[in-house]
Amino acid sequence: MVGEENRLRQGLGDAFQGLPFTLLSSTDSTNLRLKEGAREGRFAPPYLLIADAQTRGRGRLGRSFLSPPGTGLYMSLLLRPAPPWNPGQITILAAVAACRAIEEETGLHPAIKWVNDLFLRGKKICGILAEAMGDQVIVGIGINLQTPPGGFPDDLAIAGALDCGADRLRLAGRIAAHLLRGMERLNDPAIVDAYRRRMPLIGRDITYTRDGQQKNARVTGVSEDGGLIIRDATGEKILRTGEVTLGSHSFLGME
Numbered sequence: 001m002v003g004e005e006n007r008l009r010q011g012l013g014d015a016f017q018g019l020p021f022t023l024l025s026s027t028d029s030t031n032l033r034l035k036e037g038a039r040e041g042r043f044a045p046p047y048l049l050i051a052d053a054q055t056r057g058r059g060r061l062g063r064s065f066l067s068p069p070g071t072g073l074y075m076s077l078l079l080r081p082a083p084p085w086n087p088g089q090i091t092i093l094a095a096v097a098a099c100r101a102i103e104e105e106t107g108l109h110p111a112i113k114w115v116n117d118l119f120l121r122g123k124k125i126c127g128i129l130a131e132a133m134g135d136q137v138i139v140g141i142g143i144n145l146q147t148p149p150g151g152f153p154d155d156l157a158i159a160g161a162l163d164c165g166a167d168r169l170r171l172a173g174r175i176a177a178h179l180l181r182g183m184e185r186l187n188d189p190a191i192v193d194a195y196r197r198r199m200p201l202i203g204r205d206i207t208y209t210r211d212g213q214q215k216n217a218r219v220t221g222v223s224e225d226g227g228l229i230i231r232d233a234t235g236e237k238i239l240r241t242g243e244v245t246l247g248s249h250s251f252l253g254m255e
């Protein structure tokens with residue numbers, strides 16, 4: 001455990017040694033635990049919770065997030081952003097923080113798929129679930145470090161892993177440090193630029209769902225608050241939530 005704590009501290013760097021954290025071997029969901037703890041006054045922001053496994057890992061849009069032991073990083077950070085802020089900014093920051101940490105720790109270069117999935121070699125290797133709670137926000141990040149023995153389940157064909165022997169806790173520390181640093185300058189346009197640079201969807205034709213109907217459009221950019229700017233025959237729109245697929249239903253990585 002001490003070795004683990006040291007590696008987390010290594011990742012946090014000098015600036016964030018004071019960040020309080022808990023390491024768990026297993027829990028239902030680090031987002032849920034942090035939310036409950038914050039509500040009951042047991043955790044105050046900033047606080048980091050990491051588990052080696054989750055029995056009820058939660059994803060976006062009511063989905064679950066596969067979180068078996070020994071193969072992934074499952075972490076949540078409780079934050080209280082300085083106003084003014086909006087959830088889109090936190091989402092953007094979290095995706096950039098996870099990319100930067102993975103780049104530093106592994107030398108690999110994941111691509112961002114709007115809103116905040118990270119892809120490598122055409123497979124999803126990381127999901128992010130940011131949940132607002134009053135003036136606080138819980139940023140949950142799940143990264144597949146290793147392909148589980150026997151592979152991912154058939155219904156998770158999109159899933160992949162870093163598969164490079166990354167150090168779980170040093171990576172967690174680096175992610176937390178990037179997030180905390182970004183929180184100090186949430187309105188800095190450099191954060192959105194860093195997001196745009198890692199998002200190869202820009203300039204591509206996509207399909208999205210609105211009012212229950214599938215529609216086609218071309219992605220032209222990302223707004224300062226994290227919306228996806230698209231253009232179709234009727235003009236320009238900004239998507240705030242949901243999911244998009246490429247015309248080919250595939251996703252190009254950037255490695």
Ligand code: BTN
Pocket residue numbers: 028029030031032054056057058059060061063065073074075076117126127128129140141142143
């Ligand atoms: C998604 O891909 O839809 C988002 C997945 C987010 C998973 C992480 S793992 C740590 C944290 N705890 C959860 O229950 N979910 C997030």
